[in-house]
Amino acid sequence: MTRDNISVIRLKDILLVTVPPEPDDETVSAFQEKVLDVMASNEPRGLVLDISTVQTLDSFFARTLMETVQMAALMGTPTVIAGMRPDVAITATLLGLSFGRTLTARNMDSAFDLIIEKAAEDLSI
Amino acid sequence: MKTQSQIHATGGKGERVPAEVPPNQAAGSLGSDESYRLLVLTLRDYAILMLNPEGLVATWNPGAERFKGYRADEIIGKHFSIFYPAEALARDLPRIELEGATKLGVHEDVGWRVRKDGSQFWASVTISALRSDEGVLIGFSKVTKDLTLQRAAEARIKRQSDEILELATPVMQVWKGVVMAPLIGSLDSARTQQFMERLLNRVVETNSSVALVDIMGVPTIDTKTAQHLIESITAVRLLGAQVVLTGVRPGIAQTLVHLGINLADILTRSSLAGGLQVALNILKLEVVAKTRGLKE
Amino acid sequence: MTLRLNEDFPVNEEGDIVMARRLVREFALQRGFGSTDITRIVTAASELIRNIYVYAGKGFMRVSFNEEVVRVGITLTFSDQGPGIPDIAKAMEPGYSTGRSMGMGLSGSKRLMDELTIRSEVGKGTTVIIVKWLSK
Ligand SMILES: Nc1ncnc2c1ncn2[C@@H]1O[C@H](COP(=O)(O)OP(=O)(O)OP(=O)(O)O)[C@@H](O)[C@H]1O
Ligand SMILES: [Mg+2]
Secondary structure (H helix, E strand, C coil): CHHHHCEEEEECCEEEEECCCCCCHHHHHHHHHHHHHHHHHHCCCEEEEECCCCCCCCHHHHHHHHHHHHHHHHCCCCEEEECCCHHHHHHHHHHCCCCCCCEEECCHHHHHHHHHHHHHHHHHC | CHHHHHHHHHHCCCCCCCCCCCHHHHHHHCCCHHHHHHHHHHHHHEEEEEECCCCEEEECCHHHHHHHCCCHHHHCCCEHHHHCCHHHHHCCHHHHHHHHHHHHCEEEEEEEEECCCCCEEEEEEEEEEEECCCCCEEEEEEEEEECHHHHHHHHHHHHHHHHHHHHCCCCEEEECCEEEEEEECCCCHHHHHHHHHHHHHHHHHCCCCEEEEEEEECCCCCHHHHHHHHHHHHHHHHHCCEEEEECCCHHHHHHHHHCCCCCCCCEECCCHHHHHHHHHHHHHHHHHHHHHHHHC | CCCCCCCEEEECCCHHHHHHHHHHHHHHHHHCCCHHHHHHHHHHHHHHHHHHHHHHCCEEEEEEEEECCCEEEEEEEEEECCCCCCCHHHHHCCCCCCCCCCCCHHHHHHHHCCEEEEEEECCCEEEEEEEEEEEC
């Protein structure tokens, strides 16, 4: 049931995953599993995690997000975290959460652009 | 000053009567209209009264009537502790003040006092001992000034200066997709947090990819300030935009290096123009990426 | 679920974390905080409730309002009767964790709030009190 809260849409060969606004820990964990499952069966060119509705990003949720990004990278898929709210970005920074070099985008449009750009870079290597 | 007295005159209960002496009656006894006007103004702002050695009210002026609410015939002969709120009475404040004035000549205090209608006002009170030529205590003069409005004004000024502080760091859209924020003055954590909030909100509102943060107007940078700056930059990145730090003067560059602050990850330029160029380059890169995307 | 001021909200299971967050958000809004401050307060609360759940199993949260002449505030108290923290200074260091986690909860909460106080006794339990002020 928690898994159903997480919407996964496939657009061309990019997976768009929408994270629910106030997920409990179970949903957060389900989110990671679901993303990995869908990736295994789709082999997308990129993954966009839409967190534009997320109001509270605590260290547990942030860690799960980061892990998911790293796992996707191991599977050869670039990930963009898109739509973080200003409040959440400020809070995450003060909390000391480091998203390292994770790709971020303001909205879906730029997230898709980033992935296309990234894929083109990888091809040219 | 004028409004102050007007508010007292209208703010209380109905029994107050206009307390000024008409100018034409008093003018003769004083040198000029001007000095009369000054005197009346003074009287309006101050309650000036005499107490006998026991603390009973001996004289009463229009100013006192105006803002304490009692008429002379109601108050003369009453003990002055009537002006004090219960809390001050519990501390025995009236007696302490008279003793202080007796011992030292003058006693000053700032605190809440009570009007006839029970409302309280914030007052500065000066009680001076009056002595005869032989040094015998013959009473006290008590000057009370109503500072309620002043107190409110100070609070307002503080609020306004907070707002000015906010205004000091506007975040302007200088180009489609580019916002610019000139930082002026020193940065403490309260200010940086305000700045961060506004910068991030503007980036989202204007859907910008680049934020130029100009530190030309920042006099000095210490580790703490640098830390705050880096936090702001990190937060902007989480939104999916980039920060270009501009106006990095030689002195500041030196300090940053000496402090061991690593800004290697951050795009910096010495001039705002240079920063704008970088911003445009970043935008162009995006345009290139988009066209490439369409072709694929 | 409603909670009154100064009343204990019990934390027993994982689901209580989300519920507590929701309650804290409502109280902070009622207190008059702006959205960024609300996010800060709720996030700090989330960290501290999770610590109760992870390290002590259960405990409670309490919300109170502070009133002063020039400012008002919100105080959140998190209490448990769990194992306690042997070295508070160490637990406050960013990156220190006995739970193989990021170790950001306590240090981060301190940065998100205006005040953070910890009282803890090994074997007896832990109380963390956080305060955020709002000038009038
Ligand atoms: N309520 C508590 N009872 C007992 N020990 C605690 C409690 N809260 C925190 N601690 C101890 O303090 C350490 C630091 O806590 P903190 O919340 O900063 O990090 P964490 O919980 O380990 O990781 P994170 O919060 O980043 O997931 C914990 O690892 C734990 O040892
Ligand atoms: Mg924790």
